[in-house]
Structure formats: C-alpha cells, structure tokens
Amino acid sequence: MNDTVTPHVSAALVAQTVKNAITSRKSTRAFLSHPVEDSLIDELLQIAGTAPSGSNVQPWQVHVVTGPARDRLSQALLAAHQAGEPEAREYHYYPRKWRSPYIDRRRATGWGLYGLLGIEKGDREASARQHGRNYEFFGAPVVLIFTIDRDLEVGSWLDYGMFLQNIMVAARGFGLHSCPQAALANYPKIVKQQLGIGDDQMIVCGMSLGYEDTQDPVNRFQPRRMALDEFVRHHRE
Ligand SMILES: Cc1cc2nc3c(=O)[nH]c(=O)nc-3n(C[C@H](O)[C@H](O)[C@H](O)COP(=O)(O)O)c2cc1C
Structure with missing residues (x-):
C-alpha cells in the first residue's frame, strides 16, 4: 500500500493523473440512481x-x-426541513459574524448556483426547495455520514478534512463524483436516531456519492477561485 508509484509509469503521467483527479472533483448536485458496489465503497474508504x-x-x-x-x-x-423545524447544530461551521471578503464569496457562490438554476434573488420558496435537495442527497444512491468522538480537539478536525478530501479525490479514480454536505449536520438528532449513533459522537458532515448526471445543468456550476496572488506571499530575503 505504501509503495506509491509503479516504476514503469512515467512521472509526467503520474503528475497528470493526480492533477486530473484533484481538479475534476467538483461538488456534484445531481446524480444518476445507478448503484455503487459495496466493494468499491470499501476500497475507496480504505484508500482514504x-x-x-x-x-x-x-x-x-x-x-x-x-x-x-x-x-x-x-x-x-426532508420532513424536518419542510416543516421548518431547525435543530441546534453541534458546532459552528461558518463565522458567527460574516464579513468581507468571505460574505462576498459566499454570496457569489449562492447567487451563481441559484442563477444557473433560474432561481431569482428573494424567491424563498424555490431557494428552500433547492436547499431541500441536500436532504435527497441530490439523487445519489450512497450517503456517507461522518462522525467524530466529541472529546477530540480542533486538530483532529484538521485531520478529518484530509480524510474527506482523500475520499473525494480517490472517488474520481473510480469514475465517481461527490458532494460534501455540512447541511447534513443541521439535524444531528435525526441523523443519530436514524443510524443509532450515540451522543458521545458529533456529526461532522455528510457526503453524497455516486455517478454524475451529466445532463443536469446544476453540475456545470464552477465557482470562481482566487488568483494565486490573492492568497500566496513569498518570503525570500
Ligand atoms: C465541508 C463542506 C461542506 C459543504 N456543505 C455543502 C452543503 O451542505 N451543500 C452543498 O450543496 N454544498 C456544500 N459544500 C460544497 C461547497 O459549496 C463547494 O465546495 C464550493 O462552493 C466550491 O465548489 P466545488 O466544490 O464545486 O469546487 C460543502 C463543501 C465543504 C468542503
């Protein structure tokens, strides 16, 4: 498992393959109902x-x-979402007070996605309906729910992110797509009750997994990324 690269595979090919796996990952919000083999999911999680x-x-x-x-x-x-019965989340994912530049990026992402779907600003009903797609797992046949022992510290959440990214990147190698979902941690009691998870655990997030519906326009959404000089500073002298 640790023996990383097969010797006869050129370094350039490995670099291109890794780059493709990373950059072809995207939050996929429409899946085919086509099932994913259990053995494939196990292999993916073993790699991750x-x-x-x-x-x-x-x-x-x-x-x-x-x-x-x-x-x-x-x-x-979906029933809880439609009834407008929010639960207390177990941790804050977003800043308690939004400010620039983060609020601007958040708005650009939200409006960009909803704009693509023809949902107008202020159309709460259509926005709620689209948000509800989270609870249908966007049609994906597999949903992963991630939990962590409540007494672990922030460093373990950092580790967790690496595990999650590994799943999403490795999924590309199997032709699968994914959508990480903080929305699935909006109802920790329901999730725990459904899956028999104890309160010593916290729900970190969920992830829909499956084969992309390439016909659905929602999957064409590509939120803008920062240019290199917006987030990198070199220190040389
Ligand atoms: C931890 C995490 C939680 C997320 N939660 C949701 C979610 O609940 N619903 C959703 O549609 N997208 C969710 N996203 C996807 C982000 O909106 C997406 O990653 C971002 O807009 C960048 O787009 P991309 O993933 O397609 O590159 C989440 C992403 C991460 C990393």
Whole structure:
C-alpha cells in the first residue's frame, strides 16, 4: 500500500493523473440512481484512510448509508426541513459574524448556483426547495455520514478534512463524483436516531456519492477561485 508509484509509469503521467483527479472533483448536485458496489465503497474508504493525522490518531468514523436506510434518512431529514423545524447544530461551521471578503464569496457562490438554476434573488420558496435537495442527497444512491468522538480537539478536525478530501479525490479514480454536505449536520438528532449513533459522537458532515448526471445543468456550476496572488506571499530575503 505504501509503495506509491509503479516504476514503469512515467512521472509526467503520474503528475497528470493526480492533477486530473484533484481538479475534476467538483461538488456534484445531481446524480444518476445507478448503484455503487459495496466493494468499491470499501476500497475507496480504505484508500482514504491512508490520510495523515497528527500522531496517527485517525479520528474519522464513517456510516455508509444505502438502500432503504438511505431512503428513511432522506425522508426524516426532508420532513424536518419542510416543516421548518431547525435543530441546534453541534458546532459552528461558518463565522458567527460574516464579513468581507468571505460574505462576498459566499454570496457569489449562492447567487451563481441559484442563477444557473433560474432561481431569482428573494424567491424563498424555490431557494428552500433547492436547499431541500441536500436532504435527497441530490439523487445519489450512497450517503456517507461522518462522525467524530466529541472529546477530540480542533486538530483532529484538521485531520478529518484530509480524510474527506482523500475520499473525494480517490472517488474520481473510480469514475465517481461527490458532494460534501455540512447541511447534513443541521439535524444531528435525526441523523443519530436514524443510524443509532450515540451522543458521545458529533456529526461532522455528510457526503453524497455516486455517478454524475451529466445532463443536469446544476453540475456545470464552477465557482470562481482566487488568483494565486490573492492568497500566496513569498518570503525570500
Ligand atoms: C465541508 C463542506 C461542506 C459543504 N456543505 C455543502 C452543503 O451542505 N451543500 C452543498 O450543496 N454544498 C456544500 N459544500 C460544497 C461547497 O459549496 C463547494 O465546495 C464550493 O462552493 C466550491 O465548489 P466545488 O466544490 O464545486 O469546487 C460543502 C463543501 C465543504 C468542503
């Protein structure tokens, strides 16, 4: 497993393959119903589990939800969303007070996505409906729910991000796409009740996984990234 690159594969090909896997990942918000083999999901998670973590703590725990269990979870979340019954999240994902430049990026992303779907600013009903697609896992046959022991510290959440990115990048190697979803941590009680997860765990987020519906325009959305000079400074002298 640690023996990284097969000797006869050229370095250029490896570089291109890695780049393709990283840059072809995108948050996919429409999936085909085509199922994903359990063995493939296991292989993906095994690969992702090689992620680094401080002192090799490996804080990740994954619930793979498919079939009728997936449908039950979706129905329970969707019902709560439609009833407008918010739960208290277990951690703050976003800043408590939004400010520039983050609020600007957030707005550009939200309006960009909704604009592509023909949802006008201020159309709350259509916005809520699109948000509700999170709870249908955008049609994906697989949803992963990620939990962490409540007593772990912020460093373990840093480790967790590397594990999550590994899943999404490795998924590309199997022709799969993904959407990481903080929205699935909006209803921690429902998720825990559905999956029999104890309160010693926190719901980190979820992830929809499956094959992209390439016909759906939502998957053409490409939010802008910063130019290099917006986030990099060199210190040489
Ligand atoms: C931890 C995390 C949680 C996210 N939660 C959601 C979510 O709940 N729903 C959603 O549609 N997108 C979600 N996203 C996707 C982001 O909106 C997306 O990554 C960002 O706009 C950049 O687009 P890209 O992933 O297509 O490159 C999340 C991304 C991350 C990393």
